[in-house]
Amino acid sequence: MKTFLSLIFVVLLISLVYSHVELAGITQAKYNGMMINFFYDQNGYDDAKEACEAEFANSHVCVDSEVGIIAQTDSLFIVPFGNGVRFIDMALGYEPNTGLPVNDCRGWTSNQTDYYSTCLIHRVGGPILPSFCDCQRPLSFICCYDLNDDE
Secondary structure, eight states, X not given: OHHHHHHXXXXXXXXXXXXXXXXXXXXXXXXXXXXXXXXXXXXXXXXXHHHHHXXXXXXXXXXXXXXXXXXXXXXXXXXXXXXXXXXXBOOOEEOTTTOOEESHHHHHBOOOTTOEEEEXXXXXXXXXXXXXXXXXXXXXXXEEEETTOOO
16 A cells, blocks of 8 residues: 555656646657757757757657646647657657667667657547657657746
């Protein structure tokens, strides 16, 4: 029982931390997983953030948990999503069908098909679903504002 209550507390704490998230938008530009070819700092995560900031000042690439919160408020669905696929950030593991690593395209430094990132796929006439996308495929980023950020 104590473990269960601790888990509930952690979930509530995480919800409070991420509850001040707002969808900034979806980049018009499309990128493959090798972000260091686009912004040239050799830090793929920083370059992915720069991709969002180039179109939405003071934004960042949405992480999985932020997309989940946004989806619960339906704000993701009022943005013209179109038919297609978008990158989201921060998932580690293995793609279930191939066993290849899901690691944000090796920290946004690889455009090889043997690495994956998480993405959202909008099925024509259907829902928006989380999935895995190989890093060679050019995709837009889903960008978020952190309303807790005082910068």
